[in-house]
Amino acid sequence: MNASGKRLTLILLMAPLLIWLVALIVIPHMEILYVSLREKVGVREYEFGFANYMVFFNEPLYWNTFMRTAVMSILATALTLLIGFPVSYYIAKLTRGRSKTILFLLCLIPFWVSELVRTYGWMILLRESGLVSGFLQYIGLASEPIEFLYNDAAIMVGLVYTSMLFMVVPLVTTLDSLDDSMIEAAYDLGGGGVSVWREIVIPHAMPGIVSGCIIVFMLSLGNYLTPILLGGKDSLWFTGLIYSQFITRFNWELGAAFGMLLLVLSSTIVWAGLKLSGQTLTRTVGR
Amino acid sequence: MAEAVNDLDCRDISKNFAAFKAVRDVTFSVPPGTFFSILGPSGCGKTTLLRMIAGFLEPTSGDLLIKGRSMLDVPPNKRPVSMVFQHLALFPMMNVGANIGFGLRRRGVAKAEIAKRVEAVLERVGLPGAGPRGVDELSGGQKQRVAIARCMVLEPDVLLLDEPLGALDLKLREHMKIELKQLQWEFNTTFVYITHDQSEALVMSDQIAVMNHGVFEQVGTARDLYYNPETAFVAGFVGESNRFAGKVEEAGGGTLKVRTPSGLPLMGTAAAGSLAVGDAVDVFVRPEAVRLSPTSEGVAGQPNVSSGLVDSVLFNGANSRVLIRDAATGGEIDVALPQTGEFHSLKRDDPIHIGWDTAQTLCFAAAGEGS
Numbered sequence: 001m002n003a004s005g006k007r008l009t010l011i012l013l014m015a016p017l018l019i020w021l022v023a024l025i026v027i028p029h030m031e032i033l034y035v036s037l038r039e040k041v042g043v044r045e046y047e048f049g050f051a052n053y054m055v056f057f058n059e060p061l062y063w064n065t066f067m068r069t070a071v072m073s074i075l076a077t078a079l080t081l082l083i084g085f086p087v088s089y090y091i092a093k094l095t096r097g098r099s100k101t102i103l104f105l106l107c108l109i110p111f112w113v114s115e116l117v118r119t120y121g122w123m124i125l126l127r128e129s130g131l132v133s134g135f136l137q138y139i140g141l142a143s144e145p146i147e148f149l150y151n152d153a154a155i156m157v158g159l160v161y162t163s164m165l166f167m168v169v170p171l172v173t174t175l176d177s178l179d180d181s182m183i184e185a186a187y188d189l190g191g192g193g194v195s196v197w198r199e200i201v202i203p204h205a206m207p208g209i210v211s212g213c214i215i216v217f218m219l220s221l222g223n224y225l226t227p228i229l230l231g232g233k234d235s236l237w238f239t240g241l242i243y244s245q246f247i248t249r250f251n252w253e254l255g256a257a258f259g260m261l262l263l264v265l266s267s268t269i270v271w272a273g274l275k276l277s278g279q280t281l282t283r284t285v286g287r
Numbered sequence: 288m289a290e291a292v293n294d295l296d297c298r299d300i301s302k303n304f305a306a307f308k309a310v311r312d313v314t315f316s317v318p319p320g321t322f323f324s325i326l327g328p329s330g331c332g333k334t335t336l337l338r339m340i341a342g343f344l345e346p347t348s349g350d351l352l353i354k355g356r357s358m359l360d361v362p363p364n365k366r367p368v369s370m371v372f373q374h375l376a377l378f379p380m381m382n383v384g385a386n387i388g389f390g391l392r393r394r395g396v397a398k399a400e401i402a403k404r405v406e407a408v409l410e411r412v413g414l415p416g417a418g419p420r421g422v423d424e425l426s427g428g429q430k431q432r433v434a435i436a437r438c439m440v441l442e443p444d445v446l447l448l449d450e451p452l453g454a455l456d457l458k459l460r461e462h463m464k465i466e467l468k469q470l471q472w473e474f475n476t477t478f479v480y481i482t483h484d485q486s487e488a489l490v491m492s493d494q495i496a497v498m499n500h501g502v503f504e505q506v507g508t509a510r511d512l513y514y515n516p517e518t519a520f521v522a523g524f525v526g527e528s529n530r531f532a533g534k535v536e537e538a539g540g541g542t543l544k545v546r547t548p549s550g551l552p553l554m555g556t557a558a559a560g561s562l563a564v565g566d567a568v569d570v571f572v573r574p575e576a577v578r579l580s581p582t583s584e585g586v587a588g589q590p591n592v593s594s595g596l597v598d599s600v601l602f603n604g605a606n607s608r609v610l611i612r613d614a615a616t617g618g619e620i621d622v623a624l625p626q627t628g629e630f631h632s633l634k635r636d637d638p639i640h641i642g643w644d645t646a647q648t649l650c651f652a653a654a655g656e657g658s
Contacts, residue, residue, distance in 0.1 A: 182376045188369060189390035189441065190365075190390045191390075199381075
């Protein structure tokens, strides 16, 4: 094949990826950046400026929601890791063959139904007339119905539940690749449970931990359904603010500015996380 | 104590996995400073035995003593044994120095002292200054030495080695055999080495146990096993052998006359136990025990003589072999090619005469030997 033929093949093969990247990622973001930098001075009259961003910095409610979303997402990520790690270790190291497949499937099954249905499942359990409240009354621990929904704990439960699979999958993969004899060697050389975990298991699983955390953090930060449904109208989730600017207030300019801020926030936190754990994006996500 | 305490004593050790008996009533002792090998085919239970000594498996019955102290209730991280794993299991997240210092750190040795001891042991295995290097930067032989150094820095009573040479290429394996023996001599520590490669066991060991189907068939020095095998399995597994099945026709005066189904008469000796007329036997003759001659006079006077044509010459330098098709029976006999110059031009279909001694023809009762 001649040189131009090779070029054509390359372009044709790259085309779907390039179209997808440009049309669905680059162009919308450029558009949002452009919209966010427009100041409305009159009806259909705009001029360039940072007024939309200034609104965000001058209004404590926006600020607080922004920080609250970040902190809650980090917390949700940490909790998911804390629960997901033992589960993954059990699946990867302590089970064999059939039971391993079954346990893995059990983690996957909740994701066969839509997120909406799953979240309604939690609402059925946690609402005032729900199963948990009814059970507590039945065994006599509560004298009247208790509302478990519409608070931060409910949001946290929903976020952790929704994200679990995305933590377990990368962790199981990395832990699977840890040679059993490595753990045995560490015990043989005098290591105890704690030191084997600290020096062998966790350092080996680090790429999996970091990639799992990145995915879970992104999912939590950008989650809209779970915080709104489980947290109620006072959930104060940043995606909720973006939604209300775009849809309720028709203030696309401010909504676009919020969107850009969310992008900057998530990128900054992921970058900081990578720096803190001494990992790189190519080593973790690129595996 | 008056007499020297053995570094390792196994007393009637057994291990069952459900109905499968992996190790059956194995008893042996290893005196201090011995290179002890356990040689057997894969699946014979040698890895199970080693893992019991290391503490990763609990024996079903029996007792295990190290320096006279029972180890049954001692977890692996508290036993005075260290293990070199089949694939070495060096920690890739640490450099060489941190790998070797791992055990010392667990014991709470001071930092400066660890650095000193790590450097000392690196020097002893011939890798001075390798501490800061990454594990992935080392060659196969260097990794081997680091794995041994990582264990030896803890000064264990017994070092267990689980076929550590298996992953190396042939040339390096030959080299590491000698090096392992030298390291053992230098550290003067008891090594328990398991392998399925008989040449590894023969070259390095002071004592070898041949294991099959969960039991020790024979324990002895390399020479013992090679010249005086006690069972048919040992005779067949250690070294090369021509193997004939046959029936005893005459017995008496320490010599047996055996006839094979194809009619070849063999004069041999009973290697273990006594054999009577009519007993089915397996007969083993080593290729290097057979004398070759171009003429029948050359092998005259040998108790066993035969003649035939050269079927093929398997040239392999000093280890060359000739396959000879016996004229009388059509059976094939494997003979080592002498490197004295006499047979350099030997080729296919050359007529040849062979003969060998009675003492080199070992007969074992065939009963109970499945294969």
